[in-house]
Amino acid sequence: MFPRFLVTTCVGIIFSWVATSAPLMAAPAKLTNLRVGLPSQLSSNWPLYTAVKRGLFQEEGLSVELIVLRRSTLQIQAMISEDIPLSQFSVDGAARAFTAGAPIRFIGSAQQKPAFRLIVDKEVKRWGDLKGKFLATGAPGGITYSMLLAMLDANGIKKDDVKLLSMGTSNDRSQALMARRVQGTLLSAPDDFALLDEGFVSLGFVGEFVKELEYNGYIVNDNWAKRNREITISFMRVMVKATRWLHNPANKDDAIKILAGYIPFKPKWLESVYEMAIQNKMLSSDCRPAPKGIENTLELSVKYGIGLTSIPAVNTWLDLSYLDSAMASTK
Numbered sequence: 555m556f557p558r559f560l561v562t563t564c565v566g567i568i569f570s571w572v573a574t575s576a577p578l579m580a581a582p583a584k585l586t587n588l589r590v591g592l593p594s595q596l597s598s599n600w601p602l603y604t605a606v607k608r609g610l611f612q613e614e615g616l617s618v619e620l621i622v623l624r625r626s627t628l629q630i631q632a633m634i635s636e637d638i639p640l641s642q643f644s645v646d647g648a649a650r651a652f653t654a655g656a657p658i659r660f661i662g663s664a665q666q667k668p669a670f671r672l673i674v675d676k677e678v679k680r681w682g683d684l685k686g687k688f689l690a691t692g693a694p695g696g697i698t699y700s701m702l703l704a705m706l707d708a709n710g711i712k713k714d715d716v717k718l719l720s721m722g723t724s725n726d727r728s729q730a731l732m733a734r735r736v737q738g739t740l741l742s743a744p745d746d747f748a749l750l751d752e753g754f755v756s757l758g759f760v761g762e763f764v765k766e767l768e769y770n771g772y773i774v775n776d777n778w779a780k781r782n783r784e785i786t787i788s789f790m791r792v793m794v795k796a797t798r799w800l801h802n803p804a805n806k807d808d809a810i811k812i813l814a815g816y817i818p819f820k821p822k823w824l825e826s827v828y829e830m831a832i833q834n835k836m837l838s839s840d841c842r843p844a845p846k847g848i849e850n851t852l853e854l855s856v857k858y859g860i861g862l863t864s865i866p867a868v869n870t871w872l873d874l875s876y877l878d879s880a881m882a883s884t885k
Contacts (some may be wrong), residue, residue, distance in 0.1 A: 585617035586785060590631045591641035595817055596662040597743055598665040598770055599642060599826050600809070600837060605796040607812045613789040620718045624723075639778040640789060644770045645848055646697045646855045649863055652871040659779065662772040662790055663838035666847060669769075669830060671697060672705060672757040673731060673749050674738035681709040681757065686718045690727040690739035695859035697769075697851070698740050701760045703858040705740075708763040739776055743830075747823045761836075764854065768847030771838075779876065790880035794841050801832055801839045841877055848872065 568813055588611075592599055599611045600618060605611055611618040621638060623629045630651045632638035648660050683766060684706070692698035699720070719736060728745040730736045731754065740760070741749065750756060761767065772793065778788045800809050809832070810824045819827060831837045844866045852865040 569735060579763055585612065585615055587617050587619070587752040588785065588789065589619045589621055589638040590789075591632060591638040591643075592620055593629065593642065593644070594624060597669065597813060597816040597817065597831050598837065599816070599857065600813055601664060601793055601796040601867055602642065603663055603812050603816050604800055604809065605792045607815070608796070608799070610792045614792055616788060616792070629637070630658070631776045633658060633773070634783060636775055638779050639782075640786075641773055642770060643773045644697055645768050645851045646700070646859070647872070648771075648773050648815065649848075649852050649855070649866055653866050655864065657776045658773045659776045659871055660771055660843065660848075661779070661786070661873055661876050662775050662841040663768060663792075663843040664771045664841075665769045665831075665836055666767065666836065666838050666844065667769065667834075668697075668701060668760040668767060669716055669742040669836055670701060670740040671742075671759040673741050673746050673756050674700070674757055675731070675734065676753050676755055678737060678755060678757075681706075681711055684711055684738060685715045686717070687737035688719055688735070689699075690719050690721045690730050690736040692720065692727075692740075694718075694720055694721075695862070696853070697855065697859075700854040700858040701764065702740050703853060704764045704854050707761060707858075743827050744817065744819055744823060747820070749827065765850075766844070766847050767851045768843055769851065771841075771843055772875075774876075776873070779873075783876070786876045787879045787883075790841065790876045791884050794877070794880055794884050797838060797841050800837065801835075806832075842874070843872065845872065 590602065606618065606620065623632065626647045629643060631640050633641055634656055642664055648658060649659055689702065691702050706716065721730060724745050725739055727739040728741055728749060731739050731749060732752070746756070774786060799805055806828060812827055813819070813827065814824055848868055849865060852862065855862045856865060
């Protein structure tokens with residue numbers, strides 16, 4: 555269990571709190587408090603950041619607290635206990651939790667295309683140069699581990715051709731590459747931009763070699779959502795509005811300002827992130843998950859990962875009823 559005292563007394567150790575700002579419109583007299591979990595401060599959270607900054611939650615009568623829990627196990631435990639009943643979470647992590655018995659449902663898409671790309675030492679000129687080299691990965695069996703092996707496989711490099719080193723965080727992997735302890739790793743912004751500025755090289759994004767994936771989205775405690783159906787629909791209605799606003803080219807400058815307020819990207823990086831996430835639609839444009847994309851992502855975990863031995867039937871843990879209701883009531 556994930557006791558409530560742990561949530562309220564260990565904030566400095568476990569959570570990074572994201573402060574909300576004043577809404578653009580006057581808030582209702584009484585707001586319903588809702589905690590939403592995040593794995594980190596990432597560009598895939600852009601719709602949530604937008605919803606906070608533009609006062610969209612307040613318009614729905616919600617006072618939302620975005621809470622960063624840097625370990626997926628903590629996110630799931632907090633959801634099971636209903637301390638944090640909603641989270642943004644990876645597809646493969648959600649599937650693992652569901653198959654382990656967690657009462658969760660995947661209710662909407664946040665990011666469909668993974669933003670990871672393979673950054674390598676400047677001495678690596680082509681895929682074949684990776685043979686015999688050390689590559690840093692996430693936890694064995696995790697999604698970055700599986701995606702890296704899938705990219706290598708697509709380019710004729712087998713697992714035994716390289717030496718894999720598991721490292722806890724993206725920052726750990728970035729620092730290892732910078733120090734030349736490894737010769738390549740999967741990274742996303744801002745770590746990839748920082749290394750590219752230092753002369754390191756990109757061999758491409760995951761999506762260039764592994765097609766039609768569903769990377770992460772919104773999951774909810776199923777028991778809580780059934781008791782709080784209108785709140786769950788309101789949450790998804792906000793995410794639909796925020797997502798549509800982000801994908802409107804007229805809002806580009808304001809959208810970039812919102813992201814810059816949460817993540818300290820350099821100005822030139824912000825332009826690149828906008829191009830990747832919005833113009834190239836790494837972020838979902840309608841919050842609707844693609845069942846085939848979910849299956850393809852989980853197939854990577856089964857083929858290259860550890861622990862997930864079969865793909866749970868998508869209709870047993872994908873619940874689009876909240877999104878359908880939200881879209882039906884969204885202009």
